[in-house]
Amino acid sequence: MxxxxxxxxxxxxxxxxxxxxxxxxxxxxxxxxxxxxxxxxxxxxxxxxxxxxxxxxxxxxxxxxxxxxxxxxxxxxxxxxxxxxxxxxxxxxxxxxxxxxxxxxxxxxxxxDETPPNAKKVEVVAQQFQWNFHYPGPDGALGRTDRKLINDSALDFVGIDRSDPAAQDDAELTTLAIPVNQPVELTLRSKDVIHSFFVPALRIKQDAVPGLAVRMNFTASRIGKYELTCAELCGNLHHNMKSFMLVLPDNEYNELMALPSDDFVVRMGELLQRY
Ligand SMILES: [Cu+2]
CATH class of the missing domain: 1.20.58 (Methane Monooxygenase Hydroxylase; Chain G, domain 1)
Structure with a gap:
């Protein structure tokens, strides 16, 4: 034995x-x-x-x-x-x-490392059990947000303050789109518990902590659709907290960002199908 x-x-x-x-x-x-x-x-x-x-x-x-x-x-x-x-x-x-x-x-x-000044900015708001991405729109400036303005039934999970001129053209969606070979800055927040932003292809895993705005920057070097998931057990539907990161060629990215927010949502749906 x-x-x-x-x-x-x-x-x-x-x-x-x-x-x-x-x-x-x-x-x-x-x-x-x-x-x-x-x-x-x-x-x-x-x-x-x-x-x-x-x-x-x-x-x-x-x-x-x-x-x-x-x-x-x-x-x-x-x-x-x-x-x-x-x-x-x-x-x-x-x-x-x-x-x-x-x-x-x-x-x-x-x-x-400091974020390069030309980095594309996106705010990431994590919640049980989805990812929300707040885009600055054609003006490139992220508008003000206020948690009191969060309105789930109107699909505003971030609380964008539309009275702020910079917020007029802002869009929000549950998919992340970024340009290829350009620096990107994400600001991570959480509305409820600790989540963790994880894109295996980027080799980046970063906690989103309630009360903190965690900045991170990176450059994605290949066009495509990549899995994005929550890597922190955050509740009973944690396994559903997944999304995609689209890395787009410059022209497609610029076209997408120039769209008004309703068309933006439709186009993102098309791009998700295509990639
Ligand atoms: Cu989570």
Missing amino acids: GKLLGLFLFLLAVGTAILFLGGWWWFPESISEYGPLIDAQFNRTLVVVGVAFCAAQIALGYAIIRFGRKGNERAVYTHGSSKLELTWTVITAVVFVALAILGQRVWAQFHL
């Missing part, structure tokens, strides 16, 4: 390593400037924990076979070895601190 269990642990370690190295189920293509850096950090971490996992399972299997009930040797009782304890604690600490330092650069770039 002990030998069988030991053998199973060997096979588990080797099988897991093969599945990861084969890369048959892997990430979607990456389309943002953070993608390659995040993926590199992920791979580094995976190698470190992969080596630790395989070493631990193989050592465990070895111990079971050698010291099991029918094994040739008896285990010896020991109080442990301070020298060994110290050695692997220091090695673990060094490896983890080094990983954290390597990941620091992309973290800082994403969170601390």
